[in-house]
Structure formats: structure tokens, C-alpha cells
Amino acid sequence: MIHIDLRGKRAAVVGGTSGIGRATAVRLAEAGAEVVTLSRRAAAPEVQASPEVCARISHKQLDIVDSSQTAEVFAEIAAGGGLDITVHSAGVLAPGQMHDTDDELWHWHMRTNVDGVFYAVRESLRHMSSAGTGGKIVIIGSVSGQVGNAGFAAYCASKGLLINLTRQLALDYASDGINVNSVLPGFTDTEMTDIYSPDVKSLLADTIPAKKWARAEQIADAALFLSSPLADYIHGVNLPVDGGYVAGRPA
Template sequence: MITIDLRGKIAAVVGGTSGIGRAAACRLAEAGARVVTLSRRAVAPDPGCSPEAAERITHRRLNITDSAETAEVFAELAGTEGLDLAVHSAGVLAPGATLDTDDELWRRHMATNADGLFFSARESLRQIRASGRGGKVVIVGSVSGQVGNPGFAAYCATKGLVVNLTRQMALDYAAEGINVNSVLPGFTDTEMTAIYDSATKEEIAATIPAKAWATPEQIANAVLFLCSPLADYVHGANLAVDGGYLAGRPA
């Protein structure tokens, strides 16, 4: 039987105190990694995993839209032991068709989903590279980076960025033993998607081949795979975990 053993690995999970990020932090800790969650929260809520795994999770406050702060925090958490794994799951989601997207809404998405992602991914790459051990970087994107989602212009634009940034970072560092990949969740039940009411969620579920929304844990399973030795030869992949949504919808 194949098991994933991440004992001895040090992981950072950006956006690790809610939704998919929190589930990913638990999965990594359950596999034995020491995990630092990073988010704007001063105090992290209960991660919701087993007590044994929870003991391996600590938290640091970080505003990823601040480049200097992000560099400083990543350097501190890597310390003398280095960094092996990084998951980037922070993001914002707000509706707005193109003509309804004002400057503030556009910039808010860009600040977190584009600038913040780049600043934090760059620093995680810097620290993993400095360790000399190779490592894994996983970005949590969205199926909205591959297809449009009516009424979400800024969000889709930033998630489109994830797809090619993943490929570019993978090309830049694959030869150094650093794997950069992304997970593209479909519609997932998280705090972020609470903007949808129950009737809308049911309508959306009917368009998904699997006929259900994902749980954060289902997405986190894919993150765990991409952080594991099982994915050592996977570089630049954008892995859809979407219940078949991108494969096609009912005519």
C-alpha cells in the first residue's frame, strides 16, 4: 500500500486558516509535515484536524499584499531549517460583470489574487531554493482560470493568471528539483462561496457532471498529492478537481 509520508518536511500554507487552505494544512500535518499557516488573522481558529496533526500546525500573521513583509516573514519561518513545501490558497471573490467592476473592485482582486500570490510564491520559491533540497509549490487556482464565469470579471482575470504563472515558475525551477503546480477547484463549499444562496447552489450543482459541490477536503487531497513524492515528475500541471465541470456540461 502506498502512503504519503511528509515527516521531516516544513510547509507553509498561505491562506491556511479557512476553506481549502485550512483543509490543506490539516492534510499536510496528518502526513507528518510541520506546517505554518499564514493569513491576515492574528490568531488562527481551530484547524479542525486530529489533535496529533493540530500540534504540528502553528500560525503567523501575514499581509501578502505587502512585498517587504512577505519577504521578511518567509525568511523568518524558513530560518536555519529551510522550507520544503508551500501551498498558496489565499484569495478574494466578489461578483461584478465587466461594466460593473469599478476600480476599487478590480484593484482588490489584483492586490490579493495577483500581487499577493506573486509576492508569496516568489518568496516561497526563494526559501525552497535556498534549502538546496528541492521542494514543492502548489497554487490553488480555479476552474474560472480556464473558462469564464458570468458576472465575475476580476476574479476570472486573476485566476487566469494562475494557470500561466504556474507554468512559468515550473519552467524556471524544474531543473533544480522544485515542482510548481496548481490545483483548479470547481465549485467548492467554503466561506468564500457563501455568497451563493442555497437555490443558486442547487442550480449550479445540476450543471456539474458529478452533481455536487466539492468539499475543501476533496481539493486538499489533490494538494497533498502534488506536495508528495508521488508528484516528483509533475511540473507545470494545472490539475482540475471539479467533478467533471471542465470536461463538459449537459446540453
Template sequence: MTNIDLTGKHAVVTGGSSGIGTAVVRTLAAAGASVTVLARSRAYSDAEATMYDDPKVDFRPLDVSDSAAVTEVFAAVAAEKGIDIAVLSAGVLMPGTILDTDDETWRKVMAVNLDGLFYTTREAIRAMMVQGRGGKVVSIGLISGYRANQGFNAYCTAKGGALNFTRQVAMDYAAHGINVNAVAPGFITTPMTEIYDSEVKATLAGQTPDGQWGTPQQIADAALFLCSDLSAHMHGQSLLVDGGWTLGVFA
């Protein structure tokens, strides 16, 4: 069995202060990487704050929808520590059909989920190109990039765009030793998915072949693989970690 060792690597994780992002931070640090958490808040709960007990983990505030701030923070981190790995997990989930979605909601969803992905990927790639030693860029997408999800117009649109964005950047920078890939979670139990009531959660679990919601750790494990040398020949791929939900109709 191959053990993944990221000792000597430095990673940045956006949206790392909650849910999937926190699981990614802990998993990368456990594999030996030093990690800088980039998020609006240092932590959203006492349990999540414990990740900073690891001396390899630190924090810098960042709003990924602010292009100038992203450029400034990524440049500072790259100058101080280098950027070998970037896991881009920042996101916002807001429901609404097209008629329920006003301009402000549409813009907010796009600003974080698509514009923010563009800004952070651009600066991670810029740093890796300057360093000249390749790198790993992993975005955390969602199955909504593959299938429509009733009542989530803006969100599904943003995630669909993010999916092809990953492919495009991967194609442009594969020759430079930079692997750009994504993880596409299914329904995962996180603070973000608390908008679903218990009845909806049970229905979605029943539509999933393995019959259950996933955990942040399962997504972090997939991200760890994409951050390691084991994925050296993978470019522009999106790993579906969804309990089989996207396979088709299940009853």
C-alpha cells in the same frame, strides 16, 4: 497502496485559516509535516481553530498583498524551519461585470489573487534555492482560470493569469528539483462561496456531471499528492477537481 509520509518536511500554507486552506493544513500535518499557517487571521471559526491542537501547526500573521511583509515573514520562517512545501491558498472572491467593477475592486482582486501569488511564490522559490534541496510549490487556483464565469470579470482574469504564471515558474525552476503545480477546484462548499444563494448552488450542482459541490478535503487530497514525491515528474500542471464541470455542457 502508497502512504504519503511528509515527516521531516516543513510547509507554509497561505490562506490557511479558513476553508480549503484549513483542510490543507490538517492534511499535511496528518501526513507528518510541520505546518506554518500564514493568514490575516489565526482562524475564522472555533472549528477551524482546532487545527492548532496539533503541535506541528503554528501561525504567523500575513497579508499576502503586502510585498515587504511577505519577504520578511518568508525569510524568517525559512531561517527558523526551512521551507520544503508551499501551498498558496490565499484568495478573495468579488463578483462584478466589467461595468460593475470599479478601480478599487479590480485592484483588490488582483492584489490578493495575482500579486499575492507572485510575492509568495517568489519568496518560497528563493528559500528553496538557498536550501538547495528542491521543494514543492502548489497554488490553489479555480476552474475560472479555464472558463469564464458570468459576472466575475476581475476574478476570472486573475485566475487565468495565475494559471499561466504557474506554468512559467515551473519551467524556470524544474531543473532545480522544484515542482510548481496547481489544483483547480470547481464549486467547493467553503465560507468564500457563501455568496451564492441556494438556488444558484442547486443550478451549478445540476450543471456538474457528478451532481454535487465538492468539499475542501477533496481539494486538500489533491494538494497532498502534489506536495509528495509521487508528483516528482510533474511540472506546471493544474489538477482539475471539479466534478467534471469543465468537460463541457451537461444537461
């Protein structure tokens, strides 16, 4: 059995206090990494894990759309023992066809889902490149960046940008030993997707070949893999974890 061992590694999980980010922080800590969760929330995430695992998770408050604050926080993390892994899981989701999308809704998605990724990943790359020891960056995107999601124009546009950003960063930093990849979740049960009613969730499940929504832990498993030495030769991959959703529709 292959065992992922991240002892001696330090990880930052942006958006690590809820949903996929929280599950990823736990997975990384279970593998032995020292994890710092980052989010607007002042309190550390409440996690269901052993005391040993919980002790490996600390927290820093961060407004991810604040460029200067992001630079300061990542500098603190790097100065405290280095930075080997960054997982960016923060994001927002709201409905709206294009004709119903006002400037505020559009820019809200772009600030959080695009600018927030840019700031955190840029700082991570700066510290990893300066250290010269490589690293792993995993961006949590969405299959809605690969295929359309009716009624979510701004969200789909923001997530589509991250797919090509992942490829570009892989080209630019692979020679530095830095792996940049993304995970593209399909429909996943988190606090964010509580905007869907139970009836709509059931209807959407029928469009998934696996006939069910993902759990946050299943997305976190993919993020853990891409953060590990098992992914040392994987660069620029946008990995759907979606129950077969982008493969096609069940007849």
C-alpha cells in the same frame, strides 16, 4: 496501499486559516509535515483533528499584499528549519461584469489573487533555490481561470493569469528540483462561496457532471498529492478538481 509520508518536511500554507487552505494544512500535518499557516487573522485556525496533528500546525500573521512583510515572514520560516512546501490558497471573490467593475474592485482582486501569490511564491523560490534541496509549490487557482464564470470578470481574469504563471515557473525551476503546479477547484463549499444562496448553489450543481459541489477536503487531497514525493515528476500542471465541470456539461 500508498502512504504519503511528509515527516521531516516543513510547509507554509498561505490562507491557511479557512476553507481550502485550512483543510490543506490539516492534510499536510496528518501526513507528518510541520505546517505554518499564514493569513491576516491573528489567531491560529480551529481544526478538527487529533492533538498530535494540531501540534504540528502553528500560525503567523501575514498581510499577503505586503511585499516586505511577506519577505520577513518567509525568512523567519526558512530560518526556523527550512521550507520544503508552499501551498498558496489565499484569494478573494466578488461578482461584477466588466461594465460594473470599478477600479477598486478590479485592483482588489489583482492585489490579492495575483500580487499576493507573486510575493509568497517569489520568497518561497528564493529560499528553496538557495537551500538547493528542491521543493514543492502548489497554487490554488480556479476553473474560473480556465473557463468563464458569468458575472465575475475580475475574478476570472486574476485566476486565468495564475494558470500561465504556473507553467512558466515550472519551466524556470524544474531543473532546480522545484515542482510548481496548481489545483483548479470547481464549485466548492467554503466560507468564500457563501455569497451564493442555497437556490443558486442547487442550480449550479446541476451544471456539474458529478451533480454536487466539492468539499474543501477534496481539494486539499489534490494539494497534498502535488506536495508529496508522488508528484516528483509532475511540473507545470493545472489540475482541475471540479466534478467534471470543465470536461463538459451534462445533457
